Each structure stands twice: as structure tokens, then as C-alpha cells.
Amino acid sequence: MSINEQTVAAILSQVALAADGAFLGVALAYVAVRSLIRFTDASSALKKIKDSPSVRISDLRSVLSPSDGSDSSTGSEEGKLVIVRGLVEAKSAVDGNWKSLRQNVLVSHESGDRGVIIRRTQTCIYNEWRGFFGWTSDVRSLFKRSWKEQESTSLRMVPFILVEGGKWPQNDYLVVNMDGSRHPLPLVTVFHQLQPITASPYTFLQALFGHEYPVGLLDEEKILPLGKDITAVGVCSLRDGIPVIKSCKDLPYFLSDMNKDQMVVDAAFRTKVLLWSGIVLGTLSIGILGYAAVRNWNRWKSWRQQRQAQQQNNLAREDPDPEIAADDTGEIPDGELCVICLTRRRRSAFVPCGHMVCCQRCALSVERDLAPKCPVCRQSIRSSVRIYDS
Structure with a gap:
């Protein structure tokens, strides 16, 4: 550590x-x-x-009632929570117009795989050497957490649908609405490469003063490929007679391999x-x-x-006897003054040594010490006794 x-x-x-x-x-x-x-x-x-019922794509229209659709007057959407499994396909494949002759899909620049979602992540990995002035990093660590990597992510997506496998033409399909979805996606890694970063004079200065400096760049590309078998869990409704599924915020899944x-x-x-x-x-x-x-x-x-x-x-500590208090305020000979405070008359004798050299207040103070001793003979004492004049 x-x-x-x-x-x-x-x-x-x-x-x-x-x-x-x-x-x-x-x-x-x-x-x-x-x-x-x-x-x-x-x-x-x-x-x-x-x-939630687990239904096939061809049976969605029978499960959904005509009322399970969007209300254009209020802007609200009603539907039914269903679980549907199918193959990923681009929506342009079933558009039914001249655009479907050229399928609208994404192609990975690194692997050439075709998909409907491509997420590219670049992570810059940093290293830290304390250097000759490395104490600055120790001070910084007390106030903030030093980051070791910096990540940038780009996400591209085209409209896609789910279809049943082995059926063509695809008359029955389910449109996937990704608006507002923050659920994890069942992406497949198609490219993963770590490249070292060549050091520069500025890197030497960063290391000299104990700052983080880049040492590598990690490129990673994940896609949702065409033909992948996935499960969609969400609220399904009919829009112009076409079933559309949307994520439900209360569920931990939307698109999954399970x-x-x-x-x-x-x-x-x-x-x-x-x-x-x-x-x-x-x-x-x-x-x-x-x-x-x-x-x-x-x-x-x-x-x-x-x-x-x-x-x-x-x-x-206060003397309850008014006669003694009045006596203490008068003229007191030097031989009868307390050896500690030198202001009051000697009134208490220590046990067992018997020396009467302190007033009552100072005697009580000596008794409260951790190791009480007589101020004259330095013998350990147990208590003090108040002495009254006859």
C-alpha cells in the first residue's frame, strides 16, 4: 500500500x-x-x-388489443408488458419502398461486420511516477482522487426490428424503440487493440514533476450485429397496426441475451x-x-x-465556620501561616505523619493528588484532620 x-x-x-x-x-x-x-x-x-407473457412475434397482434396504442390527443402511450425473442434486422429491410433495395445498416471500419448499433470506445491509460517532486501528488491525493484513465465513447445507431428466424418475407416484425433507454445492450466485441504511446519531451516533464502521463491507447469496438438472437422486454403497443416495443424504466432489462x-x-x-x-x-x-x-x-x-x-x-473548600473565617482574615503570625498558600492559618493535620502545616483548603488539594504526600516530610498520607482550637 x-x-x-x-x-x-x-x-x-x-x-x-x-x-x-x-x-x-x-x-x-x-x-x-x-x-x-x-x-x-x-x-x-x-x-x-x-x-409478463412470452410470445412470438407473429402472435403479437393477437395478444395486443386495438386499444393498446398511442393516444395522439393526449400524447400518452398505453401498452402491455411482454417478452419477445427474435433476430435483429434493419428496419429498412421491411420498409417496402425503393430505399429497401439498399439496406440501411452500419459497417464496422475495423472488422467489416454489419450491425445496427456500433459503439466505439477510446481509453487513454495513464501512469504516475512520483518523480523528484513527487510530494505534490501526495498532497493532491488528500483532496481529490487521481484519475488513471480517460475514456471517450461514440455511439451510432440505425432503426432496427426483431423478426422470427426462418421466415421470409418478413410480414410480422417488431419495431424496437430505443428512445429514453438507459439499459445495457447485448453488444458483441469485434475489435480490441492496445497501442503504446510514444513518449515526448513534455511526457518527461510530466513525469519529472510527478504528474500523470499517457502510456497507452485502448481502442474497442462493439456492435449489435444483424441476425443476433436477443430478447426484448418492455411495453408493447400498436402504432398504425405495427407492434412497437419500448423500454420500461422499472425493469432492469430491455434487450438481453437471456x-x-x-x-x-x-x-x-x-x-x-x-x-x-x-x-x-x-x-x-x-x-x-x-x-x-x-x-x-x-x-x-x-x-x-x-x-x-x-x-x-x-x-x-469554603470554611463554614464564621469564627475561623474571621480569624483567618486577621493578623496571623508567620509561624502559623499555611506553607502552601501563605495566606491562611494552619488548620489541618495529615494522617499518619501528623504534621499540621496547611490550611483546610490546601490540605484538601493535597489529598486529591494522584500520590498525596506531606509537603514537609514527603511521607504518603491517607487523609487530613481539621484541628479546632479549644
Whole structure:
């Protein structure tokens, strides 16, 4: 572990254990609540997937009623949640006009594969050397996380549909509407290459002063190829008699390689993980918060008892006898002055040595020391006795 990581770990441990772990308990409670909320959402999504019918593309029109369409007057869309599996095909293949003679598809520049979605990612990988002035990187790590790579992504897409395999011409098809979808896509990697970056004089200066400098460029290209067998899970409706499927924000899937049974198993596993993580983290947070509450309560009680004892000691220092107080304010011979304060008369004798060299207040102060000793003979004392004149 580097010096930066050790410093950050020490700071985080001190913050987590602050107030006898109360901060850590609150953080665990927050994560537990978030896990239970996500468990509720995952359970609802699992129930929707189980209840959704798995139909063929040719049977969609029989499953969807004419009312399952878009309402142009209100702008709202109604539909039915279905699970459909089919092959990826470009929408231009079924347009039925002269444009279909030249299919509108995307072609990978690197591999030449044809698809409807192409995502190209370029990742610049950085390295960090502390250099002769590397302490600057240690200071920066305390305030921000030093990034090690920078990624740029470009996404191209053409309209596509799902068709049934082995049927031609494709009279029945399902249009895939990708608007507003943030779900992961079942893309296939067709190109992956790592190229080193040649060092320059500027790179030497970056390394000299402890800054990150580029060492490699990773090019990756993923596509959704034609003819790929995928499953679509979403809200399906009829638009001008053509079935269209759109993603549902409440579901974790939209386009996937898994079938319905595999989705149910995967969603059930996620639900169990979220449930048990919420239970375990919630139990830990309750235990930590209970321990912190007991520790802080006992600490407050101890502070309160010490405060009361201090107040009692302050009251005990005051001489309740008015005659003695008046006697202390008068002329006191030098031989009868307290050897500590030199302002009041000697009134207390130490036990067991018996020396009467202090006033009552100073005697009490000596008794409260960790190792009380007589100021004259330096013998350990147990207590002091107030001496009254006859």
C-alpha cells in the first residue's frame, strides 16, 4: 500500500470510528435502507417479469388489443408488458419502398461486420511516477482522487426490428424503440487493440514533476450485429397496426441475451442479495449504534458525576465556620501561616505523619493528588484532620 493510500485509509478510519462508531453506524444504516428500497424495486420488477407473457412475434397482434396504442390527443402511450425473442434486422429491410433495395445498416471500419448499433470506445491509460517532486501528488491525493484513465465513447445507431428466424418475407416484425433507454445492450466485441504511446519531451516533464502521463491507447469496438438472437422486454403497443416495443424504466432489462427463465433466475438472485445485504447491514448498524449510545451515555454519566464531585469539593473548600473565617482574615503570625498558600492559618493535620502545616483548603488539594504526600516530610498520607482550637 502506498503512502497516499495509507493516509486516506487512516483518515477514513478515524472518521468512521468517531463518537465510538456512531458515524459508521449511521453510514451502515443509510446503506441498509437503500438496499431495502432497491429490494422493493427488484421484487416488483421480478413479479412483472414473471407475469409478463412470452410470445412470438407473429402472435403479437393477437395478444395486443386495438386499444393498446398511442393516444395522439393526449400524447400518452398505453401498452402491455411482454417478452419477445427474435433476430435483429434493419428496419429498412421491411420498409417496402425503393430505399429497401439498399439496406440501411452500419459497417464496422475495423472488422467489416454489419450491425445496427456500433459503439466505439477510446481509453487513454495513464501512469504516475512520483518523480523528484513527487510530494505534490501526495498532497493532491488528500483532496481529490487521481484519475488513471480517460475514456471517450461514440455511439451510432440505425432503426432496427426483431423478426422470427426462418421466415421470409418478413410480414410480422417488431419495431424496437430505443428512445429514453438507459439499459445495457447485448453488444458483441469485434475489435480490441492496445497501442503504446510514444513518449515526448513534455511526457518527461510530466513525469519529472510527478504528474500523470499517457502510456497507452485502448481502442474497442462493439456492435449489435444483424441476425443476433436477443430478447426484448418492455411495453408493447400498436402504432398504425405495427407492434412497437419500448423500454420500461422499472425493469432492469430491455434487450438481453437471456430468455425469460434466465431473467427470472437472475432477478431472483439480485433480489435475495439485496434483501440479505439490507438485513445484515441493518443488524450491524443497530448493534454499532446501540454500542455507541451506551458508551456515550456512560461517558456522560461519568462526566456528570465528576462535575458534581468537583462542585462538592469547591463547596468543601469554603470554611463554614464564621469564627475561623474571621480569624483567618486577621493578623496571623508567620509561624502559623499555611506553607502552601501563605495566606491562611494552619488548620489541618495529615494522617499518619501528623504534621499540621496547611490550611483546610490546601490540605484538601493535597489529598486529591494522584500520590498525596506531606509537603514537609514527603511521607504518603491517607487523609487530613481539621484541628479546632479549644
